[in-house]
Amino acid sequence: MSTVTLRDIHKTYVDAEVIIGVDLDINDGEFVVFVGPSGCGKSTLLRMIAGLEEITSGDLLIDGERMNDVPPDKRGLAMVFQTYALYPHMTVAENMAFSLRLAGMPKAKRYERAKEVARILQLEPLLDRKPRALSGGQRQRVAIGRALVRNPKVFLFDEPLSNLDAALRVQMRIELASLHDSLQSTMIYVTHDQVEAMTLADKIVVLQGGVIEQVGSPLELYHHPRNLFVAGFIGSPKMNFLPVTVTAVNDFGTTVSLPGEASVTIPVKPGYVSIGDRATLGIRPEHLQIEPNHAELTGEVLVVERLGGETFLYVKIMGGDTLTIQTNGDNTSLVHDRVPIAIHGDLCHLFDQQGEAIPKARRHHLTLNESQEQEAHEQSYQPKLNY
Amino acid sequence: MSSTLAVQPNQRTSSKRQVSTLPLVGPSVVVLLIWMIVPLVMTLWFSLQHLNLLNPDNNSFAGLSNYIALLSTPALWISIFNTLVLVGSVLVITIGLGTLLAVLFNEEFWGRSIARLLAIAPFFVMPTVSALIWKNMLMHPVNGLFAYITRSLGFGAIDWFAQYPMLSVILIVSWEWLPFALLILLTAIQSQDDEQVEAARMDGAKSLAIFRFITLPHLGRAIAVLAMIETIFFLTIFAEIFVTTSGGPGLATTNLAYFIYLRALFEFDVGGASAAGLLAVILANIVAIFLMRIVARNLDV
Numbered sequence: 001m002s003t004v005t006l007r008d009i010h011k012t013y014v015d016a017e018v019i020i021g022v023d024l025d026i027n028d029g030e031f032v033v034f035v036g037p038s039g040c041g042k043s044t045l046l047r048m049i050a051g052l053e054e055i056t057s058g059d060l061l062i063d064g065e066r067m068n069d070v071p072p073d074k075r076g077l078a079m080v081f082q083t084y085a086l087y088p089h090m091t092v093a094e095n096m097a098f099s100l101r102l103a104g105m106p107k108a109k110r111y112e113r114a115k116e117v118a119r120i121l122q123l124e125p126l127l128d129r130k131p132r133a134l135s136g137g138q139r140q141r142v143a144i145g146r147a148l149v150r151n152p153k154v155f156l157f158d159e160p161l162s163n164l165d166a167a168l169r170v171q172m173r174i175e176l177a178s179l180h181d182s183l184q185s186t187m188i189y190v191t192h193d194q195v196e197a198m199t200l201a202d203k204i205v206v207l208q209g210g211v212i213e214q215v216g217s218p219l220e221l222y223h224h225p226r227n228l229f230v231a232g233f234i235g236s237p238k239m240n241f242l243p244v245t246v247t248a249v250n251d252f253g254t255t256v257s258l259p260g261e262a263s264v265t266i267p268v269k270p271g272y273v274s275i276g277d278r279a280t281l282g283i284r285p286e287h288l289q290i291e292p293n294h295a296e297l298t299g300e301v302l303v304v305e306r307l308g309g310e311t312f313l314y315v316k317i318m319g320g321d322t323l324t325i326q327t328n329g330d331n332t333s334l335v336h337d338r339v340p341i342a343i344h345g346d347l348c349h350l351f352d353q354q355g356e357a358i359p360k361a362r363r364h365h366l367t368l369n370e371s372q373e374q375e376a377h378e379q380s381y382q383p384k385l386n387y
Numbered sequence: 388m389s390s391t392l393a394v395q396p397n398q399r400t401s402s403k404r405q406v407s408t409l410p411l412v413g414p415s416v417v418v419l420l421i422w423m424i425v426p427l428v429m430t431l432w433f434s435l436q437h438l439n440l441l442n443p444d445n446n447s448f449a450g451l452s453n454y455i456a457l458l459s460t461p462a463l464w465i466s467i468f469n470t471l472v473l474v475g476s477v478l479v480i481t482i483g484l485g486t487l488l489a490v491l492f493n494e495e496f497w498g499r500s501i502a503r504l505l506a507i508a509p510f511f512v513m514p515t516v517s518a519l520i521w522k523n524m525l526m527h528p529v530n531g532l533f534a535y536i537t538r539s540l541g542f543g544a545i546d547w548f549a550q551y552p553m554l555s556v557i558l559i560v561s562w563e564w565l566p567f568a569l570l571i572l573l574t575a576i577q578s579q580d581d582e583q584v585e586a587a588r589m590d591g592a593k594s595l596a597i598f599r600f601i602t603l604p605h606l607g608r609a610i611a612v613l614a615m616i617e618t619i620f621f622l623t624i625f626a627e628i629f630v631t632t633s634g635g636p637g638l639a640t641t642n643l644a645y646f647i648y649l650r651a652l653f654e655f656d657v658g659g660a661s662a663a664g665l666l667a668v669i670l671a672n673i674v675a676i677f678l679m680r681i682v683a684r685n686l687d688v
């Protein structure tokens with residue numbers, strides 16, 4: 001059992017507040033990913049949990065015990081660093097057994113333990129090598145092994161894959177996922193790579209400017225982003241945003257007028273916007289379709305990016321906005337072609353003038369079990385959002 | 388196909404380059420050879436001569452008699468011993484204190500940059516001047532600062548150069564060279580990876596353990612290089628001894644360099660001094676072999 005709870009955590013440096021009141025509950029065995037643009041405070045938050053940075057105010061609880069003033073090694077955590085931070089003058093075995101050596105475990109016993117972990121990570125033939133003689137992926141594994149040896153309650157990862165090349169990154173991602181599956185321990189993972197976040201996480205925490213923008217499962221964030229920032233941050237290529245005007249509101253949805261003649265009805269709950277309000281329509285590139293029969297918009301293709309399996313079209317529409325469209329790899333559009341674009345209201349998101357999302361009338365079927373939790377969450381946050 | 392095409396012209400250009408570099412390197416090699424070999428051969432030649440400048444007409448081939456006379460002089464052995472004591476203790480003091488100071492100066496504290504500057508300043512004072520300062524202003528039994536302090540505490544004055552001559556020289560040389568050690572070790576310590584220290588903290592290392600297991604191994608290479616550079620200079624310490632003790636009292640602070648100086652310019656015995664000089668070369672080589680081994684092992688990390 002190991003849970004981590006953050007209560008109104010603040011971090012202030014001499015001249016700047018970098019973490020501004022973070023509340024978060026991490027359950028036992030959960031894989032939580034902190035994600036956000038650089039400088040959003042995600043690494044600082046992780047280092048505060050680790051005990052490498054002091055907590056200015058607020059409470060950090062691990063298993064219900066307050067840990068603010070407990071030194072890092074007594075918190076029952078282990079951390080994997082971005083640069084691996086292996087001790088260069090020690091062998092792989094010595095690296096992994098270092099914490100046990102400091103704890104005063106006899107030599108034979110600690111090497112036994114290091115060997116055990118090396119077997120799990122397939123590092124056995126490398127035990128006598130120095131880190132210098134290892135490849136990037138092997139170093140990464142030793143760093144994970146060093147964490148495993150300590151049998152921690154919580155694993156902390158600080159962008160562990162960003163120093164690896166693309167192919168290795170995919171492989172290590174899969175290994176991390178299966179490691180989490182076999183250990184079933186709580187893991188907190190910091191990354192700026194949303195693919196890592198989407199694939200590994202049970203729960204993603206999106207941070208910006210020292211505050212949590214949204215907490216939820218990967219699909220929750222994808223299908224029900226709470227605001228413009230989360231909507232733009234999750235998903236690649238980025239979601240398209242169009243300025244629209246509300247023309248009708250009823251129980252089935254809200255109708256907005258697009259640039260040009262067309263309008264589209266989005267199934268969102270009523271009562272958030274009224275007729276005549278300005279709003280922002282969001283639609284993901286993969287949800288836009290080129291359809292000659294029901295085209296809401298037409299536009300001129302500016303750039304075509306062919307990736308083989310899929311094609312990205314950058315299309316300039318009336319009013320000067322550019323839309324990104326993801327179509328299949330066989331699409332024949334050329335630069336300067338005019339293409340008809342269909343927008344399906346079910347797949348759109350609507351944001352009010354403050355950039356907050358208007359809740360959808362129906363939840364996506366893969367995120368249904370989260371809906372109740374989500375609603376409770378929303379209510380508890382409502383006062384905070386207002387102020 | 389393309390690879391064979393690419394390899395062949397490459398070989399041709401590289402052989403061309405080998406030919407064309409020799410005339411460019413040649414002159415400096417020749418100059419270096421003349422510069423090093425000629426004095427060495429001359430010293431070797433003089434060491435085999437009976438040659439005394441007080442009686443320059445009376446010179447003759449001596450064979451190895453200069454060496455035999457030298458090796459049976461107790462003064463030579465005393466000066467070799469003094470050299471080793473001087474080199475060894477200054478090495479220990481500068482590297483030991485230098486490491487501690489480097490760790491200290493790496494920490495954040497108010498006025499750190501000024502403190503660093505002051506700590507490094509002694510290195511810019513030339514040896515003769517610093518020896519004079521120590522002799523006349525600090526260690527002087529009547530006018531010196533140390534004597535003033537001990538007297539005002541009621542202990543009386545110490546005549547440093549009479550009572551502890553070797554210790555005094557060691558202190559002066561250490562004071563001069565500690566800044567150099569600090570400079571080298573401070574730059575080495577600044578290249579330490581912060582994440583390694585943090586990882587060690589997560590592993591449960593307290594500051595002493597971090598110093599012992601992380602910082603010290605990281606400094607190993609710098610310490611080895613530092614020891615080598617310092618040894619080269621310490622084997623030939625002269626100015627400090629000349630200014631303060633003149634090798635005395637008796638032979639208490641006579642090192643090999645000063646011994647050769649006495650032979651050549653006090654006794655005008657060029658033959659004997661040359662022989663002693665060659666012995667110094669041999670001693671330096673023995674020390675160098677040991678040092679190179681240590682350095683090579685450390686560079687391997």
